[in-house]
Amino acid sequence: MNEKNRPESQARVLHRLRVTYSKLEAGRFLSHLDLCNLMGRAIRRIDLPVAFSEGFTPRPRLAFGPPLPLFVEGENEQVDIDLTAKLDPAEIIHRLNDTLVEGVRTLEASYVDPRSPSITASIDRAHYVVTGREVGICFPQTRLDQVLASPSIVIEKTSKGIKKAVEIRPSIFSLLEIDRGFRAVLSAAPSRTLNIFDLLTVLDPGFTIQEGFRYRVVRSMMTSQGT
Amino acid sequence: MIERIQCSIFLKGWEGTVEKSVSTRIDLEPFLYRVERPARYLGKELNSIHKNPADKVRVGLCFPDTYEVGQSHLGLKILYHLLNERDWVVCERVYAPWLDMEEVLRNSDTPLMTLESWTPVRELDLLGFSLPYEMLYSGVLNTLELAQIPLQRQERGERDPIVIAGGPCCFNPAPLESFIDVFVLGEAEESIVELAEVSRERSLSRGERIEAMGKIAGCYLGGQTVVESHADGTIRALIDSSGNPAKPVVKRVVADLDCSYFPTRQIVPSIPIVHDRGQIEIQRGCQWGCRFCQSGLIYRKQREKSLATLVRQAEEVVRHTGYEELGLASLNAVDHSQIHELIDRLNLCFAGKNVAIGLPSLRMDTFSVGLATALQQVKKTQLTLAPEAGSQRLRDAINKNLTEEQILATVRAALDVGWRDLKLYFMIGLPTETDEDLLEMARLLREIRGLARTYKGRPLGLSCSMSPFVAKPHTPFQWAGRFSNEELSHKIDVIRRSVGRNVATLKWRDLELSRLEGVFSRGDQRLARVLMKAHELGCKFDGWTECFDAAKWATAFEMEGIDPSFYSDRERGEHEVFPWEMVSAGVERNFLWREYVRSRDRIITPNCTIDGACSACGLSGHNMGC
Secondary structure (H helix, E strand, O other): OOHHHOOHHHHOOOEEEEEEEEEOHHHHHOOHHHHHHHHHHHHHHOOOOEOEOOOOOOOEOEEEOOOOOOOOEEEEEEEEEEEOOOOOHHHHHHHHHHHOOOOEEEEEEEEEOOOOOOHHHHOOEEEEEEEEOOOOOOOOHHHHHHHHHOOOOEEEEEEOOEEEEEEOHHHEEEEEEEOOEEEEEEEOOOOOOOOHHHHHHHHOOOOOHHHHHHEEEEEEEEEOOOO | OOOOOOHHHHHHHHHHHOOOOOOOOOOOHHHHOOOOOHHHHOOOOEOOOOOOOOOOEEEEEEEOOOHHHHOOOHHHHHHHHHHHOOOOEEEEEEEOOOHHHHHHHHHOOOOOEOOOOOOEHHHOOEEEEEOOOHHHHHHHHHHHHHOOOOOOHHHOOOOOOEEEEEOHHHHOOHHHOOOOOEEEOEOOOOHHHHHHHHHOOOOOOHHHHHHHHHOOOOEEEOOOOEEEEOOOOOEEEEEOOOOOEOOOEEOEOOOOHHHOOOOOOOOEOOOOOOOOOEEEEOEEOOOOOOOOOHHHHHOOOOEEOOHHHHHHHHHHHHHHHOOOEEEEEOOOHHHOOOHHHHHHHHHHHOOOOOOEEEOOOOOOOOOOHHHHHHHHOOOOOOEEEEEEOOOHHHHHHOOOOOOHHHHHHHHHHHHHOOOOEEEEEEEEOOOOOOHHHHHHHHHHHHHHHHHHHOOOOOOOEEEEEEEEOOOOOOOHHHHOOOOOHHHHHHHHHHHHHHHOOOOOEEEEOOHHHHHHHHHHHOOOOOHHHHHHHHHHOOOOOOOOOOOOOHHHHHHHHHHOOOOOHHHHOOOOOOOOEOOOOOEEOOOOHHHHHHHHHHHHOOOOOOOHHHHOOOOOOOHHHHOOOO
């Protein structure tokens, strides 16, 4: 769109607050869309001067990082909130935490340049920690190294009822054994995102999401190749 | 004051202070990986109330359908918070688990749990079902079974909860009498607290408590009435326990709605639900007297809340919930004497916050351009209008008090301010309906389509939904017959043929389902057997197209040797005793009969609150604010 034709409200300077939050425990049962809705409502409850999208159903201008899959906890997730007034980030965090649903907590916030890249554009790797809830679960490093040594790993995915073979090896960056589980660094680049549960089916054949409670799955942070 | 304890802290404290026999928490989390939408079962939504149950009366309020449907119900929201305001009560919610969760529960022999604390429903003191429509009956039985509570009232033991039921369906308790201990008639804001108080009397046995509940005004005990029948299955008399003709139990009403309790710290579900919005109740009751409408008669007399109360409650609801939409609940919003002022005030109040105001029900005749415009300032959605019947003759017969000029003027007003999506709601199969009435309805739809052509902009989206008429107890049409499903199919054909393509999208409700609703609506105590059989055959979620199984229901009727048309289709004689006459909505049978006769003569009975002429419905004899 031609810059001159933009409505004035969009062209005006906004304050972009980048908020880090966690979605733990009960929060893993909420979908990404649920999170978007409840964040928008929390913002309205505390009367935050948020910018709204244009159109007949204006929505608070929120831009989330890559969605967390259902059943995965997140320790350091991010969302950008566009504000029309610059308020103290610490105060905002405090007020949000007073009103957020159990399982979702904001951790820190700071203003970023609205012209800087979006959260999604600034990260490409997701770090996961998978631990068994039962004793006896373990992923020996030798097994993890086997996976890393494979030149190719193809899994079958069903999308919209159509089965498709997907090469996932290039999306796995590292696998490390820990007590009762493992750490994984996986691709979070748009075309190469690997769902952690798909990796689990490779490492634990016979695993299905119905038995998902066996593992606690946490996305501990998101990084870019450079960091 | 409401205790609000963070769940994690609460659980720690609870294990330490509560005896095991009081509540056994079951960990649902492993199950949540095996079901669709696990957040349905979490129970940790914003503003949900978590209390330590020690030494408290434990009440469960159940809507026997899914979380998304049940959580939308305003009546239960009111009672949930009202009970929890008392420090001696803990009230939790119970919904029907969806099929996948039901399977998980049954396979692991896990009893149904309350939403908040994940403790077995069978450990409650009181379990209350809300029954706004008959298609929930199979859900009541399934819920009891999943909760591992004996289905038959008489088989329950000392430790089982006392099972109560409220809502419009209780105005005919007969089909459920074998399963429900106490029916609560009318508005339950006061009676529910009185019932909880009786449950507080720990020295009383279960039977004694039920007996005490039967003495509470507006409460009817299952099995309180003995039915004497004629050979043809109709009723000779309803007899009470002392052998006398049963004296009707009369409904309760809230005398002062403006001062009545209303929760503004409403629960905000974490997942989308059917009515996903904050709600305020602007008015209760409706005085127009449509002859098919049960709500209009059982919620008499019409009462409204003051502007000041409503603005305060609206502001509080939005502040406590953060909802982007606020619904103004009532049977007919435009009857509120200050509806325009209210909308202006709310628009002012929420300016810049992008809060949409929704009016769920609008009557066409008094709906004004001003109101439409005021609402449109925030958000423009589909506008639903209910002419109910297509011809003037039939609208007069049902006492709709609505002319075709008024309908067209309303549509014009909506088009003027830019609405491009209209939904029209009609009933088909109304008493005395002929093909001519249906042709009139098709003509009306074409007329509206024609009107829209003169407006610029996006073409009009016009949809027309048709529901087969179902006769309800305590209405003038309680005597009326019902057309057979073959006749109703023919009626739909007539409309489809004559509406023509590109005029309107036609939708209609399942005919078998509406017939079943009709059976239970005017059913008697014998239907308990059919309901039990249908439950055994696996009937549940009858309101869901994907679950409703007409063949199973047909088998249930056949196996019990009961002819459904005896209940749904038969026109009743003037003096026939109805199965529901042991309860009363305060409206006299004489009045209803007069109205039935007037409907056949197409005589309109004016709205007594507008025209001032009393139609002698009988309410004034009951101290119900009339």
